[in-house]
Every structure is written in structure tokens, then in C-alpha cells.
Amino acid sequence: MRSHLLLSVPPALGCAVVLWCGWPGSVSADTGAIVLEAARSVFNGHQEPMYGFVWSVVLGLVPARAALVGCFVLQVALFWWSFSRLARAAMQEGAPVAAALASLAGFLPPLICFSLHVDSNIITGIAWLAALGLCARPGDRPPLARAGFLLWIGFIARSGMILGVVPVAFACLRLAKPGINAWRALGCALAFGVGAQGVSYVTSWTLLGNPARDTVLAVSQFFDMAGIYERTGVHHVPKQFVTPGHEPEEVLAHYQPDTCVPLLWRSDDKPVFRLPSNRDEAKAIRDAWLQTIQEQPWAWLEVKARFAGLFLMVGVDWAFDFIPMYDRNRDFSLSRPEDPYAATLGRYASKTARWLVWKGWFWLLATGALVVLSLALRSTRSVEAAALFLGCICVMVPHLLLGQGALARYHFLPFVLSLVAALIVLPGLMARLKRSPSPAS
Secondary structure, eight states: OHHHHHHHHHHHHHHHHHHHHHTTOEEOHHHHHHHHHHHTTOOOSSSOHHHHHHHHHHHTTSOHHHHHHHHHHHHHHHHHHHHHHHHHHHHHTTOHHHHHHHHHGGGSHHHHHHTTEESHHHHHHHHHHHHHHHHHSOOSSOOHHHHHHHHHHHHHHSTTOHHHHHHHHHHHHHHHOTTSOHHHHHHHHHHHHHHHHHHHHHIIIIISOOOHHHHHHHHHHHHHHHHHHHHHSOOOOOGGGBOTTOOHHHHHTTOBTTBSHHHHOOSSSOOOBOOOSSHHHHHHHHHHHHHHHHHOHHHHHHHHHHHHHHHTTTTOSOOBSOSOOOTGGGGGTOOOOOOTTTTHHHHHHHHHTTSGGGOHHHHHHHHHHHHHHHHHHTOTTHHHHHHHHHHHHHHHHHHHHHOOBOBGGGGHHHHHHHHHHHHHHHHHHHHHHHHSOOTTO
16 A cells, blocks of 8 residues: 555656646647637547537636646646556556656656646657556446546547557557457447448538548648659649639748648748648549649659658757647637746756657657567567557558658557657566576576
């Protein structure tokens, strides 16, 4: 009992630090736009319609300011509670070292620095982290309903999560019910993924009447065409999608390989591309994109390969947008007052920005090696760790294929899944290595 209380101390301190130094949370530009649209019952932004709909329900109960502060407090509390629960689960397995690591894991620079961002990427990561923490210590009654709800919240918060939610749901099932057959768990996970996608799709099209996925694809297609234009000087962007009085080339000239913002959202009155407002316009952009990549397939592959390297931070010092910003908070009267503590987490992020723990390729290699070792030794929970590692790869795939920017916060969910995979496999792996006979014997 005393050891469990001690393991809860670092997460409790971490929670207090983030709430104090990060108050009232850093509202991202995406979340700010979604909340403002949801207040008007508009669901045609560039996120999942169901996510906006949930925000509209919340805003029908409480003001936007209270809702955003409540989201910040809830996600920070869940974040640290999850690591406390993972630590106690490791201690329950007789692995004090692994338990101590789990108790301190939330202090890793990318995680603690992002935990105060009120953003869909962070909400997805923390919701899935909480589901895994919940299932790590299931008790007599497996908390499958609560874990399923958390997985669903994370699923609707980000586009393209259908690939990632299945292996994460599989890992949750196996953690909550260790005796469940692997094939049965896989079938249940697939059913959950299909059901979540079906509910989201049907609700989006029949009730919300929203072509948001076409909007998401259009952003990616404009980004691809701008990259191809930079390399070849060839494009087929219809002029109807350019700011009136300007040519497509004027917008394409502002292309940056790591973000689509200069092409679509500018504050300096320069021309930008306009996103489609109906299915016919979305088809016109898609046709232009298809024509471009059919004519320039190698240039398109080069653009995608370069973006993948930027996203995984291969040869990159730091990713864009990693310091908490409070600019968008002003729209909701939530500006952070200036005090000595306000920039603490920002300074922590800046001083550690070049560390390996910020880089996507490092997490892939380190976790992949650990998972392979655990599978080779057939250690406890190696299958669950492998599922989470697969989930980490799956949540990266939409970014790599349809990427619109290599922003630092996009790494939060892969970091979380990789870290939890390592934490749940460490107790069994350490026990297995202790039992292995030495070469001398």
C-alpha cells in the first residue's frame, strides 16, 4: 500500500505543475476554430464532424470559456492518472523498477509540454492513454465500457484514426481480459473499429450533412500540387480556387515543405487557395490532383518522401509549433496573465527541443527493438506491446499519406502509444531476462 502511494507522488506533482504553469491551457488554432463553428452549429471545418458535434452539445450546457478550461483540467488529470495507474500495475507484477519508470514517464519533455495543449491530437492521445491505463489494472470487472468510450472519444477527435483504433482496442481487450483468445480479441477490436467508423460516417452524412472528409483531402491535394510545382513548374490548379484577381502561381510560390498554412491560411492579405464548399468543387480539385500526379509521378513520390523525413524528424533539429502559445485564447477571454511561471513549460520545451525523445524516428526504432526482443523471448504482454507498436505506425500512416504539415503536436499520439508499449512490456521482459541462464552455466 505504501509503495502504491509513493508511486502516485510524482504524477500528482506533475499534475499540479502543469495546472499551475499551463493555466488555462493552450488552445490550438484548430480547436479554436472548431469551437467557434460548433457554437453556430456549423460542422464543415477540417476536422471530424462528430468532434464538432460533441463540442456543440457541450457548448449547449456550458459557455465556451468554461468548456475549454474544463477540457484542459480533465485532460491533464487523466494524463497523470494514467501514468500513476500504469506504475501501480507494474508494481502489482513485482517490477519496482518498471513501476518507477512509469511513475516518472509523464515528465518526458514531449509529453508534459504537450499535455497542456487543448488540441484534437492531444485529446486523442490522452483519451487512448487513459483507456490503456484503465485496462492495465482491470480488477474483478474489466472496465471495457469505460475504455470503449475513451477509445471512441479519441477516434472522433482526429481524422484517419480507423487504422490506429483497431490495434489499440485489441491491446485494451488483452490487458483487461488476459485470458481472452487472441483471435477473439482481434475480432472484437475489428468490430469496434468498423462500428465507430460506421457511426461517424452515417452521422456525418445523414444528420450533419457535412463533406468534411472532402475538405481534409482537398488540403492534402493542394499541398501535394504545390510541392510538385516547386520541383517541376507544372500544376493544374483551377483558377476558381484562388483569391479573386490573382493567379495560382502566386499562391504556389509560397509553398513550404513542412506546412500547408501559407497556401490556405494567411494573415497578410496575400492570395490563398479556397477550400471546396460542395462535392462538385471537391471533385474538381481531386481531378486536378490526379492529373498532376499522373503526369509527374516521380515528383509526387519525391515530395512524399521528403515530407515523411520531415515528419519523422530525420535530420531535423526540432519540429514546428512545439512551444505552448496562448494567442488563440484571446478569442475566449482566456489569455494567460504574465507571471514568472507562465513560460516555465515553454522554456523546458526549448531547452530539450534537440533531444532524441522529440524525434519520431527515435521512438519507432527504440520501441520496435524492444518489442522485437520481447517477442523473441516470449515475455509477458509482448503481444499487447506489439499491437500498440502497430497502432503507433498506423496512426502515422494518414499523416504520411495525407500530411498537411509536420507540426510537433502530431507526434504526441505516436509517442504515447510507443511509451505505453514499452512500459507494459518491461516487467515481463525484465523477469524473462532474469530467468535466462547465463553463458557460464
